[in-house]
Amino acid sequence: MTGSSEVCISGTSTDPVFRAGEALRAESGRVLAEYREKAAMVTELQLDGSAREEANARLIEFASGRLTEYLSAADRVLNATAAGAPATRLLVRALRRIQGSVLRTVEELRESGTSARISHAAQALDALLGAYLDAETSVLLPALADLPGADVPVLANDLRTLLDGGELDRAEVLDVREIPHGTRHPRIFGRYARLAPGESFVLVNNHDPKPLRREFTAAHGEDFTWEYAESGPEKWRVRIGRAAVPA
Missing domain, CATH: 3.30.110.40 (TusA-like domain)
Known part of the structure; x- marks a missing residue:
């Protein structure tokens, strides 16, 4: 007997949709973990002088860069696709409202002039970002997997392309x-x-x-x-x- 074929069982590691969903969850998990690691340096550690200034700068740089880039890419790829179906349109509206609050808090973080204000904005951003990414992974991704016409492996590849600086x-x-x-x-x-x-x-x-x-x-x-x-x-x-x- 020659040739072989891969048997894909829905909902397991052999299922392309399942693997793509896990890749998307891992990406959002990395963003949240990286943010919280940098935020902890500002909100939990008692740093002084140049060490505090450096921690503040790194947090602001991450929030203004990688975090904002992820939110933009996820909106273009995931939210935009789900916005095209009546079953998920209201969900996308809610997610975009939360995302707007996240981005406004990033701007507040950037404009904070003191360590105390940076710490306050960092804590607020942590709560908002956690809520947004939790809804994205626990509600939006399963909805996309069940949405006719939405190809989750393609969406995962598109998101990765944008995050790597490529064009779709x-x-x-x-x-x-x-x-x-x-x-x-x-x-x-x-x-x-x-x-x-x-x-x-x-x-x-x-x-x-x-x-x-x-x-x-x-x-x-x-x-x-x-x-x-x-x-x-x-x-x-x-x-x-x-x-x-x-x-």
Whole structure:
């Protein structure tokens, strides 16, 4: 007998979705552990002088750099995909509110002028970040694994690519006519998440995607653009873009 095949059992280490989910959990766990290690130097140890200043600087650098980069990448890859499905849209709204609070506290940390204020902001950030990452790993990731059209291994690779400083592949045209209806919208939102401000892609569909436009408005407000290039009767082409940042 020649050749071999790998047997994948759902929910075990042989399951690609399970492995990808574990990789995503490990990444968020590393971010939280690194933050808490640096925060402890500021909030728990009685450092003085240059040692205290150095600990403060390292914490601010991490929060402004790696932590903020992780939140941005997770929002582009994970939240944006889940925002495209009614079952997870409210969850994403809640996560983005918490994420906004995290980012505002990072800014507060950066602007703190005294060690006491830095310590206070660091403690607040610890609580917010812990809540956000716990919801991401315990609620969002299982929801994505069950969401039709969401490919968790692809999402894990996309997140890793962004964190490594790479760029995501950006297909100019997304033709969803052969994709089952229940799986289309997460794919489309995932494609939108890859856009930089001012970029766009063409969606090809076999019906007028007016319900999709309502979902985009609910998820992104005025941050997207929508322009019909072809309007039936058998094929619709819509250019969907991410609004450019004002100069």
